[in-house]
Amino acid sequence: MKKIENAEIKNITTYKLKGSIKKLIIAESIDDLKEIIESLKGQKYKIIGNGSNLIISSSYDGTIIKLKGIDGLIVNGNVIKVGASYNLAKLSRECAKRGLSGLEFACGIPGTVGGAIYMNAGAYGKEMKDITESVIALDENGKRVTLTKDELKFGYRNSIFKTKNYICLQVKLKLKKDKKEDILKRINDIMKERREKQPLEYPSAGSVFRNPENDSAGRIIESLNLKGLKVGGAEVSEKHANFIVNKGDATAEDIIEIIDKIKEKVKEKYNIELMCEQEIIKG
Ligand SMILES: Cc1cc2nc3c(=O)[nH]c(=O)nc-3n(C[C@H](O)[C@H](O)[C@H](O)COP(=O)(O)OP(=O)(O)OC[C@H]3O[C@@H](n4cnc5c(N)ncnc54)[C@H](O)[C@@H]3O)c2cc1C
Structure with a gap:
């Protein structure tokens, strides 16, 4: 430690x-x-x-x-057990190399397996819920518990971890056998699309807002001409309106101020309450 x-x-x-x-x-x-x-x-x-x-x-x-370092990986056929601090994007490629499909969607998500379970990370119509069998966690009393898929209560960017003070330690995933070349091609296609659409050249934390039902937060923000809006070192990306990027020495307060401005303008114009997907840790 x-x-x-x-x-x-x-x-x-x-x-x-x-x-x-x-x-x-x-x-x-x-x-x-x-x-x-x-x-x-x-x-x-x-x-x-x-x-x-x-x-x-x-x-x-x-x-x-x-x-950090809680990152063991055990592969048994198409079932894997992986530690919570294992990098998700790396895991996606490790699975591809072994001819295991199901985690292609995660190839561009730069989080850990534990963080991905916490928020049921997803992309391209797939999410952690689709491949997760069970999770070993520490409960509020520091006791090791195993949570089944049902007990994990996955929803849109949601899981039981958001309401209970549990810590994810290890995740059991069930994948499907497929041709390595086909899996790698899907990964390369996703990464190509991400590079084209997302401002990966600047530091960010991915999508800022959750998508409102049947709509896209990016489309709404773009419609208000907020791309390029700046506060200190933070800026609404010119490439993707649902990304805020750090163009220099942005502070958390810069990011929070932009978030508040966007929410205010969206509420004023469309009467929609945008919900933040990113988590603010302050005070
Ligand atoms: C360029 C970019 C692209 C992204 N694209 C996507 C995307 O397509 N889809 C998507 O869903 N997300 C995306 N994200 C957001 C982010 O990568 C994911 O939400 C990821 O799952 C967060 O993992 P993390 O380890 O970084 O968690 P952190 O940011 O460190 O933590 C997030 C939350 O998870 C909790 N947490 C972390 N580890 C554990 C644990 N072991 N046990 C219990 N709770 C834990 C934390 O307490 C916190 O509340 C993107 C981010 C970036 C920068």
Whole structure:
């Protein structure tokens, strides 16, 4: 385990935000994690994976616990067991190499397996729910529990992890056998499309807002000519209106201000309450 005081936020978020947090602990094993949770009982803390869906502010006064090294991979036919801190995009390619299909959708999602389960990450019409069989987690009391697919209560960018203070440790996925070349082609096609449509050249945390029913947040924001809107170092991407990018020294407050402005304008014009997909960690 590593304990870091005044840790730079840019090193733990894909937004690469400016500023620092008071306390960061890196849990490098499940034993580390248990020890850390026990020592922080009754105190404020937040578990993170790769920080690819997070807006972390310097005002956060709890402890950030980053999971790292809980990344074992066991492949048994078309069933895999994978640790929570395994990188999802890497896993997608590792599965492809083994002729296992089902995770192609995740090839461009730069999070961890645990973060993907937490929010039922998805893309191109597929989501974690489609391939997840069960999850081993630590419950609120630090006890190891196994959650079945039903118990995981997956929904649109939602799972039981959003309502219960559980920590995902290991995930069991069921994939399908397919030709390696076909799987790799699907991955390459997805990555090509992502590079064309998304501002991958700048730090971001992916889509900012959830899509309202039967509509697209990007389309709504674009219709209000908000592409290019700037606050400090943050900007609504010119390439994709549902992305905010860090063009320099953006802080969490810059991103939050843009989010508030977009929400206000969308409410005013269309009477729609856009919901943030990214999570703000502050105070
Ligand atoms: C360029 C780009 C493209 C993206 N495209 C997509 C996309 O297509 N689809 C999509 O769904 N998302 C996308 N994202 C968002 C993000 O990558 C995913 O939401 C990802 O699943 C988050 O994983 P993470 O490890 O980074 O989680 P973090 O951002 O670190 O954390 C997110 C939440 O998960 C919780 N969490 C993390 N690990 C655990 C754990 N082990 N146990 C319990 N809770 C945990 C955290 O407490 C937090 O509440 C994109 C992001 C970027 C930067």
